Amino acid sequence: xxxxxxxxxxxxxxxxxxxxxxxxxxxxxxxxxxxxxxxxxxxxxxxxxxxxxxxxxxxxxxxxxxxxxxxxxxxxxxxxxxxxxxxxxxxxxxxxxxxxxxxxxxxxxxxxxxxxxxxxxxxxxxxxxxxxxxxxxxxxxxxxxxxxxxxxxxxxxxxxxxxxxxxxxxxxxxxxxxxxxxxxxxxxxxxxxxxxxxxxxxxxxxxxxxxxxxxxxxxxxxxxxxxxxxxxxxxxxxxxxxxxxxxxxxxxxxxxxxxxxxxxxxxxxxxxxxxxxxxxxxxxxxxxxxxxxxxxxxxxxxxxxxxxxxxxxxxxxxxxxxxxxxxxxxxxxxxxxxxxxxxxxxxxxxxxxxxxxxxxxxxxxxxxxxxx
Amino acid sequence: xxxxxxxxxxxxxxxxxxxxxxxxxxxxxxxxxxxxxxxxxxxxxxxxxxxxxxxxxxxxxxxxxxxxxxxxxxxxxxxxxxxxxxxxxxxxxxxxxxxxxxxxxxxxxxxxxxxxxxxxxxxxxxxxxxxxxxxxxxxxxxxxxxxxxxxxxxxxxxxxxxxxxxxxxxxxxxxxxxxxxxxxxxxxxxxxxxxxxxxxxxxxxxxxxxxxxxxxxxxxxxxxxxxxxxxxxxxxxxxxxxxxxxxxxxxxxxxxxxxxxxxxxxxxxxxxxxxxxxxxxxxxxxxxxxxxxxxxxxxxxxxxxxxxxxxxxxxxxxxxxxxxxxxxxxxxxxxxxxxxxxxxxxxxxxxxxxxxxxxxxxxxxxxxxxxx
Numbered sequence: 001x002x003x004x005x006x007x008x009x010x011x012x013x014x015x016x017x018x019x020x021x022x023x024x025x026x027x028x029x030x031x032x033x034x035x036x037x038x039x040x041x042x043x044x045x046x047x048x049x050x051x052x053x054x055x056x057x058x059x060x061x062x063x064x065x066x067x068x069x070x071x072x073x074x075x076x077x078x079x080x081x082x083x084x085x086x087x088x089x090x091x092x093x094x095x096x097x098x099x100x101x102x103x104x105x106x107x108x109x110x111x112x113x114x115x116x117x118x119x120x121x122x123x124x125x126x127x128x129x130x131x132x133x134x135x136x137x138x139x140x141x142x143x144x145x146x147x148x149x150x151x152x153x154x155x156x157x158x159x160x161x162x163x164x165x166x167x168x169x170x171x172x173x174x175x176x177x178x179x180x181x182x183x184x185x186x187x188x189x190x191x192x193x194x195x196x197x198x199x200x201x202x203x204x205x206x207x208x209x210x211x212x213x214x215x216x217x218x219x220x221x222x223x224x225x226x227x228x229x230x231x232x233x234x235x236x237x238x239x240x241x242x243x244x245x246x247x248x249x250x251x252x253x254x255x256x257x258x259x260x261x262x263x264x265x266x267x268x269x270x271x272x273x274x275x276x277x278x279x280x281x282x283x284x285x286x287x288x289x290x291x292x293x294x295x296x297x298x299x300x301x302x303x304x305x306x307x308x309x310x311x312x313x314x315x316x317x318x319x320x321x322x323x324x325x326x327x328x329x330x331x332x333x334x335x336x337x338x339x340x341x342x343x344x345x346x347x348x349x350x351x352x353x354x355x356x357x358x359x360x361x362x363x364x365x366x367x368x369x370x371x372x
Numbered sequence: 373x374x375x376x377x378x379x380x381x382x383x384x385x386x387x388x389x390x391x392x393x394x395x396x397x398x399x400x401x402x403x404x405x406x407x408x409x410x411x412x413x414x415x416x417x418x419x420x421x422x423x424x425x426x427x428x429x430x431x432x433x434x435x436x437x438x439x440x441x442x443x444x445x446x447x448x449x450x451x452x453x454x455x456x457x458x459x460x461x462x463x464x465x466x467x468x469x470x471x472x473x474x475x476x477x478x479x480x481x482x483x484x485x486x487x488x489x490x491x492x493x494x495x496x497x498x499x500x501x502x503x504x505x506x507x508x509x510x511x512x513x514x515x516x517x518x519x520x521x522x523x524x525x526x527x528x529x530x531x532x533x534x535x536x537x538x539x540x541x542x543x544x545x546x547x548x549x550x551x552x553x554x555x556x557x558x559x560x561x562x563x564x565x566x567x568x569x570x571x572x573x574x575x576x577x578x579x580x581x582x583x584x585x586x587x588x589x590x591x592x593x594x595x596x597x598x599x600x601x602x603x604x605x606x607x608x609x610x611x612x613x614x615x616x617x618x619x620x621x622x623x624x625x626x627x628x629x630x631x632x633x634x635x636x637x638x639x640x641x642x643x644x645x646x647x648x649x650x651x652x653x654x655x656x657x658x659x660x661x662x663x664x665x666x667x668x669x670x671x672x673x674x675x676x677x678x679x680x681x682x683x684x685x686x687x688x689x690x691x692x693x694x695x696x697x698x699x700x701x702x703x704x705x706x707x708x709x710x711x712x713x714x715x716x717x718x719x720x721x722x723x724x725x726x727x728x729x730x731x732x733x734x735x736x737x738x739x740x741x742x743x744x
Contacts, residue, residue: 030735
């Protein structure tokens with residue numbers, strides 16, 4: 001048996017997509033042709049989700065209708081609440097969303113009453129409801145009302161977390177972050193969703209599977225790992241010496257580099273600007289300075305640039321979001337991209353079933369129990 | 373935008389495996405070098421699961437210990453029971469298993485207390501418990517005891533379903549079927565599990581995702597679709613004319629052909645023998661005769677051979693298993709293979725992240741809301 005370095009399908013084209021380009025013009029990221037920077041600066045997450053799922057930017061009327069529709073989908077069925085109440089406070093929030101998504105599929109099963117697009121919207125609208133219903137109940141036994149009047153998914157998230165309508169700057173920061181995390185071509189979780197969809201399984205199965213993939217520290221979990229690193233230092237100078245120690249020990253530093261981008265991540269500058277703005281608003285530049293120092297050392301020592309996850313960590317921290325809620329935000333955002341890919345996969349489907357190189361034992365005769 | 377026929381990664385090597393060969397010597401299937409026919413004829417599912425997960429056939433002592441260990445893992449935590457009680461009788465059993473698996477991950481989270489191998493064994497041992505706890509509670513409000521003294525997973529399954537210890541021939545038939553369904557290289561659900569594992573996500577995420585993939589009618593759902601076809605006919609002659617009608621309408625007939633096998637499926641003869649034996653035992657040859665007629669017409673008209681799913685349908689029917697429980701059996705069996713692949717993926721991991729060909733709009737300028 002030989003063991004070679006696995007390739008992870010790097011550079012292998014697994015299919016076609018009209019949804020997104022990653023790195024086509026150097027370090028660009030476009031959703032259906034529009035640059036992610038334009039979307040994050042001028043648009044909202046709701047516009048972005050509409051663009052991804054329906055294939056075009058909404059008109060003013062369409063956007064208003066879409067916002068109202070999403071708003072109306074925040075409530076949770078009683079059975080789902082009862083299930084969430086059984087999940088202990090010690091659970092990982094990603095496991096809560098994975099379970100909540102799967103459970104909703106037993107209550108609002110895909111079919112004529114619940115179309116694929118309706119389910120996509122429902123999940124984006126109510127993931128925060130699931131998360132914070134469980135969060136508050138498991139911590140304090142409090143059963144919160146999840147149907148709020150917030151104008152956006154970002155505002156709804158912060159409202160349920162903190163119990164009050166957020167200041168506009170905080171909602172805008174989270175909204176921009178949702179735009180940045182919405183879509184990224186055939187990343188591992190999206191590819192997972194497409195493989196599941198390719199068996200003609202239901203929509204919830206594909207999204208549940210994608211949540212499971214996103215949970216891993218090599219994928220969505222990276223921003224949580226980045227936060228842990230940043231938080232472990234108390235000053236920029238200490239970060240410098242500590243990071244050099246870690247690099248000397250060849251430890252993997254999360255939040256840097258990218259499988260597809262080679263020179264920079266186009267989303268990083270956008271979230272870095274938000275991280276600075278929120279630090280100034282909160283009058284506490286410490287995390288930001290530590291982050292900038294880590295960035296400069298990673299470039300100096302390893303020629304690695306920060307990806308979206310790195311400055312998302314300090315930005316979320318300044319929004320007073322617990323670290324283990326970072327990846328769930330990614331879920332809410334990426335559900336828009338996952339949904340677009342599931343719909344696209346279904347429209348021109350073929351079962352995704354690769355082959356493998358065998359490295360195990362040659363054919364051998366049966367060995368009866370008493371001969372072993 | 374051009375649309376070509378997607379390839380579904382057919383013929384693309386996505387990695388190495390030492391677990392299984394499919395079709396290496398014509399129409400063979402070997403688990404770690406042992407032919408599936410030998411395993412199904414001379415071995416048990418517990419031996420097969422041990423072989424797949426631990427990498428070798430168990431000795432007599434190891435097998436006894438393993439059987440005892442699996443037996444002890446049939447009970448369900450109270451929180452999980454309470455969650456299962458919230459799932460309506462109308463739910464698809466696959467959605468119940470997907471949700472139950474994910475939920476167990478919030479209660480018995482992977483870590484030092486629950487290792488990957490322990491979780492694999494736990495899930496194989498208690499999937500039937502989840503399924504039938506929900507089944508009986510949702511149908512009649514009855515809370516069954518899932519911890520039984522049955523010697524095998526197959527016997528436990530039939531016991532919980534029917535409320536009594538099954539006759540040995542029935543348990544043996546289901547046991548053989550579990551062996552046949554245990555493992556099949558990089559099929560869509562196993563590949564899903566490996567993609568999820570490649571992000572370094574947890575064991576439950578990978579299995580939950582795999583269940584979602586298996587649920588699709590192009591994968592695990594095929595035996596249910598085969599049953600619906602067979603049941604729609606009342607005699608072999610009627611099957612012949614009805615099937616010719618369906619073929620004339622170019623309808624896809626489930627349970628025939630295979631992406632990898634080109635001349636026959638080595639598992640089909642084994643399960644066909646069981647289907648005949650069970651038909652004789654139950655003194656009712658009708659379904660078997662209909663199935664044989666369908667087989668001969670599919671060969672005559674389309675040169676397609678039955679795969680494992682086709683005769684599994686009538687075999688399961690003769691075990692008095694409801695049709696929508698067919699794919700859950702597949703889950704219990706394949707968990708052994710999924711587990712082996714997750715363990716293997718983790719041992720030499722690289723993130724699985726393919727590329728895509730872009731067919732969407734070229735880069736375009738931002739379009740403000742009032743210009744749309």
